[in-house]
Structure formats: C-alpha cells, structure tokens
Amino acid sequence: MNGNALKVIPLGGLGEIGRNMMALEYGNDIVVIDAGVLFPDAQTMPGVDFIIPDITYLTRNKEKVRAILITHGHEDHIGALPYVLADLPVPVYSSRLTHGLITVKLREHGMLKDARLNVMEPHFPFSVGLFKVEFFRVCHSIPDAMGIAVTTPLGTVIHTGDFKIDHTPVDGRSTDFASLALIAEQGVLLLCSDSTYAEVAGYTPSEQVVGEAIDRAMGDAKGRVMVATFASLVSRMQQVIDAAVKHGRKVAVVGRSMIGNSKMAASMGYLNVPEGTLISLNEARKLPHNEVVILATGAQGEPTSALVRIANGEHRDVEVVKGDTVIISASPIPGNETVVYDTIDNLLRQGAHVLYSKIALVHVHGHASQEELKMMLSLVKPKYFVPVHGEYRHMVAHAGLAKAMGIPDDNVFVLEDGDILELDQYGGDVVGRAPAGHVFMDGQRMLSNRARAGDEAARAAVPAAASAGADGVVEVLLFVDRRNNIIVTPPGIVTSGFVPLEESQELLEKVSENAQIPLERRPKRGVDWDNVRDEVAASVSVFLYEETGRRPAVVVKIEDA
C-alpha cells in the first residue's frame, strides 16, 4: 500500500465497553471520533477513578490532527476530552445537547475559555482538512445522538456511534434513514457499526414500552414512587415526569448529577416540565405519599448514591416504608450485578414493592440488536466492515452478521485498539500497531499507562501503583529491537518523588536487573511487547514494595532503539 491509503486506528472501545476513540488518517489529515472514559471495577482497581485512551499516536502526529468529532454526550464518548484537549487543542464538533454537556465538563476543568467547540446540525456537511463530515441523527439512550459520515478521497466512512432503531422514541426523533440512504447512495467504503448488543437476536424494544410500564406502575402505586435511572437518560426523566403529571404527582429530583442534568436539559428544551411539577425533597415530605415521585440516581448500585443510601436506611431525608414502589429503570452494567441486586434485596427487606428489569419492562437499553444491525448493513452496503464498540465476542458476532449479509470475509476486520488498518480500493490489512493501552487516572492525575484487554497481571498490578501516588513515580525505559525481538541495553530507570531510589545507587541497579527478569522469560516466537511492558511493570512494582515498603506508580515505556 502507499500514501493514498486510509488508516483506521481504534484507540479505545474495541474489545471493551467504554473509552471510545477512533482515528481516521489520510495523507496529512487525521480526524478523531469520540474521546471517552472507561470506569474501572472499583473492587479490583481501588484508587483508579477512570481510564482514558492512550493518545501517544495522536500526539506523535500532532500536526496532522484536524478535529475531534463527538457522536453523543455519554461519558464513554466525551469524558476524556479535558485530557485530550490539553495535549491536542483542536476544534470539537458535536450536536447541540452534546455541546451543552461538553461545555459543563470543560468549565469544571477550567478549560472552556481555550476550547474551540462547534455545534453542528445534522445533514449540514462541513470540511475538516480534506475530509467532508456530515452528522446524521440516530436514536440512543440520550437525546441528540449522531452517526457520522466522513468522506475521504477514497470514499465515505460511516460511523454509527451508539445507536438503535426506535420508531417511537420519547423525543419523536427517529434514526434518520432517509438522510443516511442519501449518503449511502454515493457508495460507502467502510461501515463502523455499534456491536454492543450484536449477540442479541431480534429487535431492541422501543422506549415507548418503558413509558407504558412506568405509567402503569405509577397508576397502580398506593404510596410513593421512587424511580432510579441514569442521570444522562433524559428521555427516561421525561417519561417519569409525564406519568407523574398524568397521575397527579409532584416530582422531587435527588442526586447531584440528576439535578444538574435535568436543569440543563430543561433549559435547553430537551426536557418538558410543566410548571409546578418539580418540588424539593422538603416539600415532598409534606405531601401525602400518593402524590410524590422521587427521581434519583443509584440505578447501578453506586455506594454513595441516593438510592443505595435509601436502601441501606442511611439516607437523612428518605426512609423506605411499606407501600413504597421503587422502579429501577436500568439494567446492571456487567460487573455491577452484585451491588445492584443487593440494593434490590435491601429495598424488598424494608417492605418496598420493587420493579426491576428482570421482572418488568421498566428499562430498555440504547443499542441495536441483530435485526437492526442487519438493517444498517443492508442500507449502507459498505465495501469494508469494521465492528466497533463492544467486547471482542460482540465484535465477532457482529462480523458474523456482516458476512452472513454477503460482505466477503476478506473485507471484514475484527480489530482491537491500536491496530492500524490500512484500506484502499484493492483491499485492507493491519499494517502496524499504535500505543493503545489503558491510561489510569486518579481525578486529574495520570497514574500509569499499561497494556489492556483481559490482562489480569496489569489489573492486579494497578492498585499498588495507583492507590499511593504519594510514593512518587518510577519510570522504566526499555529500548527494543522489534525486528529481532531483543532488548538493546539494560533498562533505564528515572524516578521522581520516590525518595529511596535517589539515595541508593545499589537499589537503582537492582530495579534495572529486576526489570529484566520478565524479559528473560519471554517466548521465543513472537514477542507481545504490550505484554512485556505489563510484566516489567508488575515485576518492578513487587520488587520495590518488597524492598522499600513503598508503592510508587511504575510507568514502563518501550522505545524503539
């Protein structure tokens, strides 16, 4: 292949749920789609607040990066913006509500002033470098979600973002197939499509069924109704408010993010709240129970959320009583099952009537199931297909659908983060790897930077490094000859804030020796350098803790010699 190929470089969200980011590169232009965070499992990674993509590839090619395009306002698509924009101060393009959410986020980080944020309506093409970009409306579990068409000199790339097909969405704005069909008519080089629910047969139900279930539950309830859902799920808030108004109830909103988002959505016109509907918790306590709805966070069992404190009898203002109805309008995100079900059990123990997704239709998710994915494939008819967003098995399932729909096996690429796929008219191939490890963040600070994906060693090693940033940072530099699979010189060690090392040349040498132990164990055939990086980090972490009782953050960098 040559310089006239299109490079497709996923930097997050392929092989995992969250932390979405993808780069498209042609010649001297790079455009980035999304910049999200991934929330780690609190039990296995204490001290890590979230994980962002490794943008080394982008900073190395800084002069080429023209813009960041955002599909929608969920944290796993916008959460990394403050950190990415600090290194890459490029323009950001998004829809209106997404722009509102990004504005809130950047203001919190004191970065709003310098940001170059642009609001784009769907179906108004604009230029970014030599790319032509056009947003098209999709349905998802947040209003104003967009798919993106990027027209390159080689052809058009369609990135669906997160989507489902909903003919009766709460805001009345369906996935815009007509416009998509017009775009697709010119021929589509590549489709990148949401794989999160590619395992699931059939169609994802419409939001409408949830509205009906909430309405029915509110009509049946003799006492208070509490609804817990995601703070970003504006359409669910609307359904709760609509049902409350219909059944003569007032709504008290509880939880910082829920209050903030409902205010923002109402002020921007995405949430329609009849005057006098919203009341404070204090006012709610003076009303008869059958005139009250409490809308709260905590649907994922978050320990400090309103719902969990209520369930545990630890909330200052709200105590569950017999006759209360609690609606958990969400499904547990994988890994949260235990805490969510503990919360449900505790609510039941206190006598509440609890409706949750396993026993009632009080939640539908925002992702397309198999028949919808086929619909997208059949409408777009792409030459090449890259499943995006999902665990590896979701992408494999999605690839299976694409092949079954007639896309040749050789034109379907199941990638993972960091793969550099080069495409031209004649075919495609993975030609290299970009750094794409997990970058662990503690609030504002980067803790460490490691290879990813099912890597237990990395996962186990993180808490040590992460939970005690006060112990400083130890950097290990490996200079490698990738062609011959060898380390060129003994590892270099650089420390900052880690006192013992600065005082002891002997310890420093031991660290260097220790960093080489995993290198000696590496397999003869084919070295996975990401893996080596992890093992070195783990080995050095353990050694330093054993020798000094301290847990500095250990950062391993691999440089080509």
Added chain:
Amino acid sequence: MNGNALKVIPLGGLGEIGRNMMALEYGNDIVVIDAGVLFPDAQTMPGVDFIIPDITYLTRNKEKVRAILITHGHEDHIGALPYVLADLPVPVYSSRLTHGLITVKLREHGMLKDARLNVMEPHFPFSVGLFKVEFFRVCHSIPDAMGIAVTTPLGTVIHTGDFKIDHTPVDGRSTDFASLALIAEQGVLLLCSDSTYAEVAGYTPSEQVVGEAIDRAMGDAKGRVMVATFASLVSRMQQVIDAAVKHGRKVAVVGRSMIGNSKMAASMGYLNVPEGTLISLNEARKLPHNEVVILATGAQGEPTSALVRIANGEHRDVEVVKGDTVIISASPIPGNETVVYDTIDNLLRQGAHVLYSKIALVHVHGHASQEELKMMLSLVKPKYFVPVHGEYRHMVAHAGLAKAMGIPDDNVFVLEDGDILELDQYGGDVVGRAPAGHVFMDGQRMLSNRARAGDEAARAAVPAAASAGADGVVEVLLFVDRRNNIIVTPPGIVTSGFVPLEESQELLEKVSENAQIPLERRPKRGVDWDNVRDEVAASVSVFLYEETGRRPAVVVKIEDA
C-alpha cells in the same frame, strides 16, 4: 403457641444462593435437610475457601437431632457434611448417586468409617424420630435428585430441593408427579419450594434442546470440539459422549474433578460410555482434529481450570488453533461474568469458533421457572408456603406467585436464615432467631463466624482474619441482656496461638476495651446483635493489626447473660 408447634428453621440458602440447610423441629425431634457450602467471591474474600452454615442451634439441641436428609449431590447441598458430622454424628439419608458423592467426600476427610450413611430409594417411607420421611424423584442438573416429604404430627412438609420439570430429561427419569400427587392428596401443611428462578416467566427448556445443539455443533465442526461444563453435570457429559459417538469422535476428559466424576458416574451406571470412546489427551493428540472431543472443566472461568489455561495459551498439552470449536455449556454464575467472558474473548482471539449460552442453546439450568413453580404449588396445594433457595428478591417473587395462586398472605412466609418460624393449625409466626451467620472455612479450619447477608463490613473484615490463620485465634465473649439491650460485663478475651496476647496483660485489656467501642455506638432503639458481633470483630481485628502487625482470626461469640 405451645410445644405442639412445628418449628421451621432455615440455617442457610435463604437470601443467598448456596450453603443450603434447613431444620424441622417438633417436640424432641429435629431433622435437617441438606448441609451445603457457599463459595465466596475470591476477589473480595481472599483466603476463604468456602462458607458453611452456623450449626450452633443444632449443637445446642444436639440430643434432638435425628438425621440429615440430602436432596442431591451438589456441593451447595452436601459440601458441609464433613464439618457438620464432626459435631453431629447422626445418620445421613440420600439417594444412590448422592450417596456415592458423599462417600467420596467423607473418604477424603477420613470420616467414612464413622459415618452412618443410608441409601434410600424414592417412595419408600422411613421413620426418623416421630417424623415419617419419603423421597420423591425430581429433575435437576444432576441425576438422582430428590424432593422430600416429611410427615409430622401436624401434617406433611414438602421440600422440593432444587428442581425443574423436564419431560425429556437425559436419563429418562422425570419429576415424579404421580407419587407427589399421592403424597399431597393427604393434605400438605407446608411447601418449601426452590426459588432460584422465580423471577423468570414461562418454562425452563428441557435438557433435550441442549443435546440437540451439541449434536449439531459437533456435526458442523471441521476441527476439534472442546466442551466445558460443570463436573457434576453428568447428563451433559452423557450428551457430549452421545454426540461424539454419533459423529465418530473420541473423547478425552480433562480436569481432576471431571475425570473423577465421570469415572464414578460410569461405574455406578449413571453414565453410559461405549467401550473405546474415552481416550487420553496423549492419544487425542495423535488423532486427526475432526475425530477429537475434549471435555473439560472451566465453564465458570476458574483461573486454574483446563479451559482457562487453554484460553490463555498456558496449557501444556492443548493449544487452540483456527478451526477449533469450543462449547461453553454453562451460564456464568453471578459474580463470574467477567472471568467467563474474558475466557470467551481470549478463545475467539485465538481463532476458535465459540458457542456460549448467550448466542446458542448450549446450556439450560436446573431450576424451575414461574410456570413450573405454579405447577408445583397447584399440585401440592399447601396450607403454608415458605420459598427457599434464592436471593431475597427471588423468594419475594416466589411468594408473589403463591399469593396469586390463592394462598392467603398470612400463610406465606418470606424467611431469612436464622428465623425460627413456628407453625400450627391456626397460623404461623417468627418467634425467634437462631445463629445463622457465615462460618468461613480455609480448607479444614474454621476462620471466623459472622453475621451474613449483604453485610459489607463483615465481608471487608474477613480477609484480614482469614488470610493469616497462622496468627492464631482471638475469641471475644460478649455477655448480653437482650431484653434491656445491654452488655452485662466487660467482654472476655480468650486466645490461642496468638503469642503477643499471651505475653501482655495490658494488650489484653486494650482488646477488651476496644471490643466495647462499637457497643457504645449502638443505636438506642432495637439492637441488631448480629451487627454488633460484626462490628466488634472488625474493631478488634483492626486494633490487633495496628498494635501487633498480626492478623489472628477474630471470633466473637454473643451469649445470653
């Protein structure tokens, strides 16, 4: 109520999945149903191998305990027998295969010689004290599973054990409704029925659909087929062997427990293996891939299991190659989702075709869904109903079904472990509490003994105590006046194997003081003594670790003054 009431005392398995045990008491006779273990979450409770029921209530009433009746041979029903029989050397009654599994277990513990094990055929009533006991055949995910009818002077109690209704089970032995109907005809006082899948509408599919799916997958496979399932799932082994024979393949069994169970089941006639079908892994390696089936453990992502080592490329003898088909014939047990899906992703990354329960009908579970539970209720028509086996919400859902079937609200009891339910002809009431905390075991040894059920404090405190049994045991004795909610004397401290304490009177006194801190903080209205026990244990653990750097197991006992 008076001495002529029946006491129903769940000691494990109500409000959690696992560790099943229930006692029935009338006058001077107690009969115990099941004695199982619960496997803890390895991440949150390192060092704890399993959890057994607290049998304090039974040992206090030792002279009354007549027998232990076992419903079936799963670990969560038989696993605690070695520890229970050590304190309560009473006769054990079970079906034939269950007896075989119990025999293996007690032999491992050197306890077989003194055990009084009895094999009972279904529908042969036998006497245990003044109770008349009769087993009746049910379907479950292990052969020879039984429900139990216990006739007391007040009426008959039906305990279903774990069950589902399967009209086409692999062994041809359906749930025996005819015999159950005969028993029920005399009138049933109480039904205790399996709640594990009471949230799920409809019917659980028959094992037959799994056999068909495995057969089809084996017919389609071009290369090797690996099947991972539970070592106790003898019917699944049979389906794999049947399909292998049909498609001209040999079967290599991998994994200690899988090999042991398949041998035992074959020798007892529960597994039909045509001669020459089973081969060693070494022999398998010499055969063409399309003549090989590997049957392995690891369906729950157990880190040391054959499948997980294969998936991670760490198995000495088996490497996944493109063309391999892997069938995960199990669903992830709650809490295991992440490791199971990581395993699937790793197999896919290596090019295997993977079939798992989300995308193919390669597993059905062994528990009745709602329509089957209604069938049981409608057949037995009990006066009283106690849902058993399940998280709290499962039992609440099951109670809802019973009420919808016409059992009066006052006759349905959602209990939790330790509740003492007293029943007579006129009604029922929870009259007291038996100790029913989690007893944590490290192999053979008891580590500590704590209150249970969603108790994060207990969970967090355990690893400290549990992971260093070498530091000895510290017992704290609290003498309490429950009527007045007070502690009568300063806590007593008894130590064994914890050296520092024996040497220091001062430290001992500090421990006693420390044990009182949580007591001072207790609420004024209504003391939860289980909670107090936990808090005292946590407080003393932390204090001892801070003072001595050691982590003895801390056992808190509450005695009535």
